[in-house]
Every structure is written in C-alpha cells, then in structure tokens.
Amino acid sequence: MKVKAPGRVNIIGEHTDYNDGYVLPFAVNKFVFLSLERTKKFIFHSETMNETVEMDEPKKLNKWTDYISGVIRAFEKRGFVVPPVKIVISSNLPVGVGLSSSAALEVAAAYAISEHFGFNVTKLELVRIAREAEVEFVGVKCGIMDQFTSAFGKKGHAIFLDTMTLNYEYVPLELEGVEINLVDSNVKHELSSSEYNKRRQECEEVLRILGKKSFREVKLEELGKLPGTLKKRAQHVLEENERVLKSVQALRKRDFEMLGKLLFSSHESLRDLYEVSCEETDFIVEFLRKKEGVLGARMVGGGFGGGVIVLSKKGVFEKIKEDLARSYKKRFEIDLTFHKIESADGVQKI
Known part of the structure; x- marks a missing residue:
C-alpha cells in the first residue's frame, strides 16, 4: 500500500483556524510519500532523516515517529486494532517553511492505515484522527486547517473553510497572468x-x-x-x-x-x-x-x-x-x- 499526501499553503487567514475563524488554503504539489506493510513489530523508517525506529507498541519518543504513533493511538481510541506495520516515508515537501509537512505525514499515515485494514473511515474522520495525533500525542495545539487541506485538497482550487462549522467550499484558483x-x-x-x-x-x-x-x-x-x-x-x-x-x-x-x-x-x-x-x-x-x-x-x-x-x-x-x-x-x-x-x-x- 502506497499513498501520498500534499502539504498546503494558506493564502490568507493566519492564526484564525484555532479561533473558530475562516481560512483559504490550497493543497500544493509537494508531498509526503508513505508505504505500509504488515510486520511482527512496528518499524518506522524515514528516508529523509535516514533513520529506522523499531518498537513493540507505538510510544512517544519526541521525534518524527510521534506523528505516526499518534495516528495509531487515535485509531485505537476509536476501538480499531492496528497490528504491527512497517511504514516507510519519504518527502519532497520542505520542512519548516509553513507547508505543513507534519499534517501531510499524519494524513498519509491515517489514510494508509484506514485503507489497508479496511476501516472505512470517512475523510472528515481521518482529518480528526490526524489532528488529534498532533494535538494530544505530539502536543502542538494546532487548528484543523492543515490536516483538512491535505485530505480535502482539489487541484485548481483553494478551500474556503469555516473552522467552526467545518463547512467548506472550493474556490477556483484560476491564476491567469x-x-x-x-x-x-x-x-x-x-x-x-x-x-x-x-x-x-x-x-x-x-x-x-x-x-x-x-x-x-x-x-x-x-x-x-x-x-x-x-x-x-x-x-x-x-x-x-x-x-x-x-x-x-x-x-x-x-x-x-x-x-x-x-x-x-x-x-x-x-x-x-x-x-x-x-x-x-x-x-x-x-x-x-x-x-x-x-x-x-x-x-x-x-x-x-x-x-x-x-x-x-x-x-x-x-x-x-x-x-x-x-x-x-x-x-x-x-x-x-x-x-x-x-x-x-x-x-x-x-
């Protein structure tokens, strides 16, 4: 199972998403790539960091693996059983520039796990799982915009999102000239x-x-x-x-x-x-x-x-x-x- 999840750029609406506000992001053509297969232990490998981490069960290590472990814990909280998996990630998404590489990783992991094990989780629930991983497990009190955009992005469109109601509409991104x-x-x-x-x-x-x-x-x-x-x-x-x-x-x-x-x-x-x-x-x-x-x-x-x-x-x-x-x-x-x-x-x- 291989998936890719995009980063995002927010055109406008900064520091509004955790204040029940409006935002106007779009998903960008830079991605986190993730492959997943069943194994006997949890094995997470990052090609970007050139690091492999093995564990018997997902736990907090205060490093990049927390984004994946947090997603697995969020599934478990909802009653799903996630057996040991090997997850390999790579990315062409620049880190630390405001393109939300962490949200892309969380959404990629949530989507791959749901699809591979047939959990049939809705896209909106995947967004909630991904955000929960960052807020409750990683400990960053982010809003929901980043994960929402990585999941709901649509080429050629921005997303006008009301972060209070989660109502959204696609706005054509026709950048002629x-x-x-x-x-x-x-x-x-x-x-x-x-x-x-x-x-x-x-x-x-x-x-x-x-x-x-x-x-x-x-x-x-x-x-x-x-x-x-x-x-x-x-x-x-x-x-x-x-x-x-x-x-x-x-x-x-x-x-x-x-x-x-x-x-x-x-x-x-x-x-x-x-x-x-x-x-x-x-x-x-x-x-x-x-x-x-x-x-x-x-x-x-x-x-x-x-x-x-x-x-x-x-x-x-x-x-x-x-x-x-x-x-x-x-x-x-x-x-x-x-x-x-x-x-x-x-x-x-x-």
Missing part, C-alpha cells in the same frame, strides 16, 4: 513553539474576559474592554476573518490587485497586532512591496521565521528573486530558498 511563489527565509527562531501556544492562551483569555464562547460572537466595538496586548490579538483575529471573506470574493472575480493588497495588510497585522513575524520575514515583504509587478506578500505559518507567500504578475518574480537573495544575504548572512507553488489534489493512493 499571475503566479504564487514561496520564499523560505531559512530561519526558525526558538520562540516559535512557545509563542504559538502563548498566542492561543491569550486568545482564550480574550474570550474569558468578554464572556464569549467563540470569537465569532465578538464584535470590534467590544475590544475596548480588553487590556492593550489582548486587544491587539483580538483585533487581528476579527480583521483577518474579514480579509479572508474579501479574499474569497477577490479570487472569484480574479481581482488579483485586491487579493495582493489583502496579503500585505495581513502581514502588517501579523507584525503589529499579533506580533509573530520577525526581522527576516519583514525584510522580505518590505523588499517585495517596492517591486513593480509584485501584487502582495505576507509571512505564512506560525511565525518567527519560516516562509513568505508571494503573489505576482507572471514572470516578474523570476526577474527579481536574485536581487532579493543578494540583499537578504548581505543583510542577514543567510541564503534564501525559493519554491514555485502549484495546487494539487488531496491524499490518494499511488
């Missing part, structure tokens, strides 16, 4: 995981103070009741939700000028209100803002490093990326990596 690129800053500041969980706590505190169950009940005019930092966090979430709704309309009308403006605006909010950007990604966005033919750019992912998504007129980015790389190297002594991004279908057998 424009293209999407990803710039990897090649920095990941140590703050990333601790600050990510701190932002979640701050958002929970906002709801507690305002006496609300969800951000969907919060109005902009109520934010005056909050202390400074919490007010900024809440303002980002509410305004980012509005930007997602406007971006869906822009995409439908193929108004890429408007979509680009919304990307820049999202980055400013992530920098000034949510305070999760960093000097390096700010530098990339500001450099691109001044270039003719670049319509929009913003940091993607949890923040404190990682990637920047760039929307530009076709052919423009190729002409300016070397200049960007030179300027960045001069400023930070770090090389940039570039990825041209195209849409893909969700998890599938090979």
Whole structure:
C-alpha cells in the first residue's frame, strides 16, 4: 500500500483556524510519500532523516515517529486494532517553511492505515484522527486547517473553510497572468513553539474576559474592554476573518490587485497586532512591496521565521528573486530558498 499526501499553503487567514475563524488554503504539489506493510513489530523508517525506529507498541519518543504513533493511538481510541506495520516515508515537501509537512505525514499515515485494514473511515474522520495525533500525542495545539487541506485538497482550487462549522467550499484558483511563489527565509527562531501556544492562551483569555464562547460572537466595538496586548490579538483575529471573506470574493472575480493588497495588510497585522513575524520575514515583504509587478506578500505559518507567500504578475518574480537573495544575504548572512507553488489534489493512493 502506497499513498501520498500534499502539504498546503494558506493564502490568507493566519492564526484564525484555532479561533473558530475562516481560512483559504490550497493543497500544493509537494508531498509526503508513505508505504505500509504488515510486520511482527512496528518499524518506522524515514528516508529523509535516514533513520529506522523499531518498537513493540507505538510510544512517544519526541521525534518524527510521534506523528505516526499518534495516528495509531487515535485509531485505537476509536476501538480499531492496528497490528504491527512497517511504514516507510519519504518527502519532497520542505520542512519548516509553513507547508505543513507534519499534517501531510499524519494524513498519509491515517489514510494508509484506514485503507489497508479496511476501516472505512470517512475523510472528515481521518482529518480528526490526524489532528488529534498532533494535538494530544505530539502536543502542538494546532487548528484543523492543515490536516483538512491535505485530505480535502482539489487541484485548481483553494478551500474556503469555516473552522467552526467545518463547512467548506472550493474556490477556483484560476491564476491567469499571475503566479504564487514561496520564499523560505531559512530561519526558525526558538520562540516559535512557545509563542504559538502563548498566542492561543491569550486568545482564550480574550474570550474569558468578554464572556464569549467563540470569537465569532465578538464584535470590534467590544475590544475596548480588553487590556492593550489582548486587544491587539483580538483585533487581528476579527480583521483577518474579514480579509479572508474579501479574499474569497477577490479570487472569484480574479481581482488579483485586491487579493495582493489583502496579503500585505495581513502581514502588517501579523507584525503589529499579533506580533509573530520577525526581522527576516519583514525584510522580505518590505523588499517585495517596492517591486513593480509584485501584487502582495505576507509571512505564512506560525511565525518567527519560516516562509513568505508571494503573489505576482507572471514572470516578474523570476526577474527579481536574485536581487532579493543578494540583499537578504548581505543583510542577514543567510541564503534564501525559493519554491514555485502549484495546487494539487488531496491524499490518494499511488
């Protein structure tokens, strides 16, 4: 049994998915590949890490195997019996750039196990199993967007997802005359995981103070009741939700000028209100803002490093990326990596 699950890029809707908000991701043509066969012990092998781990039963080791072990434990919690398997993984999905390689691995493992053993789990339940693995077993309190996109992705479309209801619709990604690129800053500041969980706590505190169950009940005019930092966090979430709704309309009308403006605006909010950007990604966005033919750019992912998504007129980015790389190297002594991004279908057998 061989399967592949894609990573994802989120066009807009950052730090909204764990706040009952809207997101607009699409699955990308970079994948985690996974093969599965029955064995006498659990054997997990990563070609990327060049490492094999054997165990009698799935357990937490605080390494990449936790994503697979967590998926198996989530199946077991639902009453399924997963016999010992050998799982081999490889990937052409860059790690740490905000393409959700961990979610792709979880979805690939969940799908392969369900298909191989005939569990007949629905796609939505696979998403829940994959997310549960990351939240409860790995210990990262992520939203559901990453796993959802890896499972439900559709080539040529973005997914407009309401993370509160899990209602979704496919929005055609007809990028005529424009293209999407990803710039990897090649920095990941140590703050990333601790600050990510701190932002979640701050958002929970906002709801507690305002006496609300969800951000969907919060109005902009109520934010005056909050202390400074919490007010900024809440303002980002509410305004980012509005930007997602406007971006869906822009995409439908193929108004890429408007979509680009919304990307820049999202980055400013992530920098000034949510305070999760960093000097390096700010530098990339500001450099691109001044270039003719670049319509929009913003940091993607949890923040404190990682990637920047760039929307530009076709052919423009190729002409300016070397200049960007030179300027960045001069400023930070770090090389940039570039990825041209195209849409893909969700998890599938090979």
